[in-house]
Amino acid sequence: MGTTEAVPGCDEHCASEGSVRKSHHSEKTKNNLVTRLNRIEGQIRGIKGLIEKDTYCDDVITQISATQAALNSVAKLLLEGHMKSCVVERIQEGDHEVVDELLVTIQRLMKK
Template sequence: MDDQNQCCSSDRSTPRTDKIKSNLVSRLNRVEGQIRGIRGMVEKDVYCDDILNQIAAVQSALNAVGKILLEGHMKSCVMERIQQGDSEVIDELLKTMNKLMK
């Protein structure tokens, strides 16, 4: 692997395929729209249960984005760093997973 295609280079960036990036951006755009919709619901005094259901939908959508990113991270960045003998990546991954599971 050359430095340009390396997953977790020293600048801590992760190149993604155009397909994955497009999928993630599309999902995040949807979430952004849902958030704007929730704000509008609050401004219009919509019934609490309806707003809470929309919040649950946003949380689910964000979880889906997180799962996609986590899978890619584990299959590339984490594997690569373990193969390079960097076991600290496991502690980093555990901290991140604990944050995601709150």
């Protein structure tokens, strides 16, 4: 996961469509996130295979740790893009409730 790419953000803002909020990431950002998630999916399958083959526990734990770090990386990219676009725009529109929402999101991420 060591690639450094442009910070993902919303092309537009994270908009509400009816009662469903959506983000509008660029195709490049979506592709980057999907690629990372596909890699993580492969890591999960690999961990399952290690367990099925009775691989030494410490080796399995090392792979789990790497997978968790990869997921955290995806979450950080999403959070950064969210803060730089959706949150800023909502604050500019006078919607300060977004700060409480952001704090809950950060608390969820920090539990991991």
